[in-house]
Amino acid sequence: MGLFKRLFGQITPGKNKVRILCIGLDNSGKSTVINWLKPKKAMAQDVVPTVGFSVEEFTKNGLSFTVFDMSGQGRYRNLWEHYYKEVGGIIFCIDSTDHIRMCVAKDELDALLEHEELRSVPILFFANKMDLPQAVGPVQCVQNLELSKITDKPWHIAASNALTGEGIDEGITWLGTQMGRAARAK
Amino acid sequence: MAQPAPMAQPAPVTGEQVMAAARANEERKARSIWLHAWHDPVAGLKAYSPCVRMADISGDRDSKLLVAGSDRKLKIYKGTSLLSENVLLDAPVSICTFYPDANRPKLPSVAVAAGSNIFIYRNLRPYYKFPLPTLPVSPKEAAAWEGMRLGRTSIAEAKVALAAARESGVALTSVSQELVAADDEASAQQLVDEHKDLPLIRQTVCTCMEVLKREMEDEDAVSMLVVGTESGLALVLDPSGSTILVNVQLPSPPAFMAVGGLFTVDYRIVCACRNGNVYSIKNGELSGSVIELESMPCGLVRLDKSILVGCMTNVVHSFHLKGRKLYSIYLPAPITCMQLLAITKTRSIRALLVALSTGELRLYNEKHVVATLQFNEPITAIRFGCYGREDSALAVVGESGALTIKMMQRLADLEASTTPPGPPPEQDVPLSIPKKTKLYVEQTQREREQATEMHRVFQRDLCKMRLATARAYVKIITDGQGPMSYSAGSALRLTAQVQGLGPRFKIKLELQNSGSKVVTDMSATFTYNSMLYRLKKSVFAVPVLIPGLCYRLDADVEYVDENGGGADAIRVMVCSPKSSLPALSAIVNMPVSEGLFSQY
Numbered sequence A: 001m002g003l004f005k006r007l008f009g010q011i012t013p014g015k016n017k018v019r020i021l022c023i024g025l026d027n028s029g030k031s032t033v034i035n036w037l038k039p040k041k042a043m044a045q046d047v048v049p050t051v052g053f054s055v056e057e058f059t060k061n062g063l064s065f066t067v068f069d070m071s072g073q074g075r076y077r078n079l080w081e082h083y084y085k086e087v088g089g090i091i092f093c094i095d096s097t098d099h100i101r102m103c104v105a106k107d108e109l110d111a112l113l114e115h116e117e118l119r120s121v122p123i124l125f126f127a128n129k130m131d132l133p134q135a136v137g138p139v140q141c142v143q144n145l146e147l148s149k150i151t152d153k154p155w156h157i158a159a160s161n162a163l164t165g166e167g168i169d170e171g172i173t174w175l176g177t178q179m180g181r182a183a184r185a186k
Numbered sequence B: 001m002a003q004p005a006p007m008a009q010p011a012p013v014t015g016e017q018v019m020a021a022a023r024a025n026e027e028r029k030a031r032s033i034w035l036h037a038w039h040d041p042v043a044g045l046k047a048y049s050p051c052v053r054m055a056d057i058s059g060d061r062d063s064k065l066l067v068a069g070s071d072r073k074l075k076i077y078k079g080t081s082l083l084s085e086n087v088l089l090d091a092p093v094s095i096c097t098f099y100p101d102a103n104r105p106k107l108p109s110v111a112v113a114a115g116s117n118i119f120i121y122r123n124l125r126p127y128y129k130f131p132l133p134t135l136p137v138s139p140k141e142a143a144a145w146e147g148m149r150l151g152r153t154s155i156a157e158a159k160v161a162l163a164a165a166r167e168s169g170v171a172l173t174s175v176s177q178e179l180v181a182a183d184d185e186a187s188a189q190q191l192v193d194e195h196k197d198l199p200l201i202r203q204t205v206c207t208c209m210e211v212l213k214r215e216m217e218d219e220d221a222v223s224m225l226v227v228g229t230e231s232g233l234a235l236v237l238d239p240s241g242s243t244i245l246v247n248v249q250l251p252s253p254p255a256f257m258a259v260g261g262l263f264t265v266d267y268r269i270v271c272a273c274r275n276g277n278v279y280s281i282k283n284g285e286l287s288g289s290v291i292e293l294e295s296m297p298c299g300l301v302r303l304d305k306s307i308l309v310g311c312m313t314n315v316v317h318s319f320h321l322k323g324r325k326l327y328s329i330y331l332p333a334p335i336t337c338m339q340l341l342a343i344t345k346t347r348s349i350r351a352l353l354v355a356l357s358t359g360e361l362r363l364y365n366e367k368h369v370v371a372t373l374q375f376n377e378p379i380t381a382i383r384f385g386c387y388g389r390e391d392s393a394l395a396v397v398g399e400s401g402a403l404t405i406k407m408m409q410r411l412a413d414l415e416a417s418t419t420p421p422g423p424p425p426e427q428d429v430p431l432s433i434p435k436k437t438k439l440y441v442e443q444t445q446r447e448r449e450q451a452t453e454m455h456r457v458f459q460r461d462l463c464k465m466r467l468a469t470a471r472a473y474v475k476i477i478t479d480g481q482g483p484m485s486y487s488a489g490s491a492l493r494l495t496a497q498v499q500g501l502g503p504r505f506k507i508k509l510e511l512q513n514s515g516s517k518v519v520t521d522m523s524a525t526f527t528y529n530s531m532l533y534r535l536k537k538s539v540f541a542v543p544v545l546i547p548g549l550c551y552r553l554d555a556d557v558e559y560v561d562e563n564g565g566g567a568d569a570i571r572v573m574v575c576s577p578k579s580s581l582p583a584l585s586a587i588v589n590m591p592v593s594e595g596l597f598s599q600y
């Protein structure tokens, strides 16, 4: 997969464990995004709501890539912060059709941004489900979640459709570049 | 004199620490526990709390908001949009959702209590109508109608008989009531023609409706409707909503009901009735313990083992289920709605929401306020539950028909202990009292012994000073001795300045009218020692002084004393023709003149 080559090409070899945390409210499409990133044969046909969290590992070009797919359900959200240690990047999925819960997404995001351990960790936002008619664009998401107020870490937002993979490449490429930069700076 | 005992050591906490802790606590409180999700000011809803419910009626785990409005419209909201709108046949009093069976997929039915029927909807389509049981018709009324049908009594006679029956306390059917009230013969005749061959039916209407689970506590477990009627009945229907399983007669029509427990195990229906009493039905039997309220109930909520009753006297009483009074919450304004706030999934919390007529919404944990929310209009309905995919959502309907959705923060602090009742934190801050020196002690002693005298001296001096001030003031405003004048309703200001080293000087005058009226016909003159000074022009006419403008007058003064080195004061006076006293005056102290190089 060209995408992975691109992603890992930018991360310095040697430091070969990259930890990515995928979070967001329930039903926002986190597992679907990660499912799409998996190699073709490992892809699941049906994505079911995650219980607790699940860990996906892919090895490519001698690099191992660990994604923590956290559950977004209210009762599991307190697990998120236990996995913030040594995280290289964060993927935050936003269900861009769920207008009524934007305030909840913002509240969870604000709590995350305040966290000391995530200082200067790059965050990639997916304004997911862009294919649906009620979806709002990434610009509206930036406004609703007040993303422009984030100053202490690099961030990027991409509209995505996790079912077809549209927009995911672009976002992941950005995240790879950022993590590569951070790794080189170490 | 003995030195007083040293002051007690201050507490180890410093003032800053106490205040910082109090501030941090306050800040946390101020950050509202409610997240603002959505506000629709033009939703146009007219509904009370029993007519607003949340339920997952389509089985997609996306819970909807159902609002049965008194404008006879059933509106269903999904997220931020109106999903559907159905017309109701009668004004609703309550809307409930219940699971009639355990079949999958589990879809709840919607029941709307309106008038004498309960309309049941499945998949948003009318499905079934349950009419409330009819009431017996009194023999007197039946006889009157029988007489009319057989033509034995005239309509007028029947009307009198029916009115007399009503007077004696017989409850009439709605048709008879209409007949008694009909004032012209034609309409009475028409009414009788229409109804005389139909059976007489006395109907009752529904006053409240709630849901009771049958055998399991689960959210989607089979459940049944509990209905209160105007005739004072409390009915429990079977899960399909077609037959009455339990029928209990209450002493008065129930206005509010709170239901708890399981039908097949143990259940209790608490009814706050129109006679101001709260009755309790336990497993189908009216229990003997009655709670008598001091005023009419206006809200009822059940929390686990206790019931909370809101009264018209701005108070919420908490009673144990057995009837023992626990505590009372006194409120500053009338209660408009009361609702239960229950969180079960992420943590276990049961609290009381109370809306006041001031638009304030308070959240009480036990008797402590843990959060407040201010709306800019009185609230007519509140409902807390699962909306969309959020488990702790709050829907609020305002008097203007506005709909507001708020969501509770996941980690919201609802503990009552965070606000310790009692004195404010400032009280614990130790004051920085200075050390008691010998001088201080002696002074205090003196003050104690000669207090009267000191006070008298002080008062006398104060009076003298006031008198001196008043005198000086009077002098200024009447004599025109100062550079300011307030006479004749105008306010003038004069400033004078001397320029030059001598023997020639220039006195620059600035006259300003700081009042609001134009002053006319003023003149400025100088009085001086003519042995020392000579002025080219000593009278200046000031024909008009416009408010705000600054008028400049320059007077050339020459020092003429041959001995030189002398100086005197020159008086400047501004006079008005209306008064013999100058309006204002100033004294210009002339500087000592330089040597005289006179040409004369």
Ligand SMILES: Nc1nc2c(ncn2[C@@H]2O[C@H](COP(=O)(O)OP(=O)(O)OP(=O)(O)O)[C@@H](O)[C@H]2O)c(=O)[nH]1
Pocket: A024, A025, A026, A027, A028, A029, A030, A031, A032, A033, A047, A048, A049, A050, A051, A070, A071, A072, A073, A093, A128, A129, A130, A131, A132, A160, A161, A162, A163
């Ligand atoms: N139309 C559309 N549907 C999507 C998209 N992404 C995800 N979905 C659907 O959204 C639903 C939820 O997706 P999940 O990936 O399970 O969501 P999640 O964020 O992992 O949810 P939790 O594990 O419960 O936290 C699934 O039915 C997906 O098919 C998208 O881009 N477009």
Ligand SMILES: [Mg+2]
Pocket: A030, A031, A032, A048, A049, A050, A069, A070, A071, A072
């Ligand atoms: Mg998932």
